[in-house]
Amino acid sequence: MDGSSPPRWIVALGSTATAGVREPIVVILLLIAVFTAISGRPVNGLLLAVVAVCLAWDNARSRRRVVIPAPDAAAGLTTAQPREPLIAARRRRPAAVAAVAAAGLVFAAVAGSFARYSWPATVSVIGLAAAMVVTGWRGPSRSRRDPGELPRRGTALWAGLLVAAGLWELSALFLQPGLDTTSSAHPTISALTDPLLTSHAGRSGALAVWIAAGCFLVRR
């Protein structure tokens, strides 16, 4: 041992990995990325993995930033402060809201004209999804009250409903003849929505709902 510290990139890599393992969402995203990739969607899986790594890196950076010297720093101890909740917001004017809504409708009409899984549809949807995630990364787009602590039992009802619905969908998926072979006896939500998404109008309508949901979430 010569006493020299390891290179900075190794330290950054180690802190990113540590921060990632500590965040359940990062781990969940990485698992979804792996399963998405092995189910025949490598590009989608790669994008999810990139977001997971960026989140882990951002967390590691935040942790380094909030670790401040304490009075007993001389003893090698530090104090970590809790991260600020992202409730500060940027204001948006009504004209801008109308412009975003119009742009969303035009996008849905144009992107809906492309066949599903074609490269124009893939590029359009991935581009919009990436833009929304990057926008959301910066914080909510409007001011809102901090909801504070929620009633645990009421929140557990929502969580239970989400998990139960997910398990129901998963059981239908595994009861199919194959992961990528739909079954009429045990239809997944994807199989049930296939007829709707075969027409231009159906795809545009679904995209409009998806975009509206994204705008709602970005404003949360």
Add this chain to the structure above:
Amino acid sequence: MSSHDLTVFGYLLFLLAGVVLELLARRTRLRIPSLAAVLARAMRTRTGRVGVLVAWAWLGLHFFAG
């Protein structure tokens, strides 16, 4: 009732349960938060925000992007 009908019935039941929960949250004094409040709570931190947004993005990728 065929297994197809049973599966679809299950999806409709979950959808109905979600609507009922939301109505209970908004129209009664029961201690049930609305879906918007749950999402706002989950999205207080950057990790939560990005996690929820990526779940939304995944839906679009799953149904439209190959």
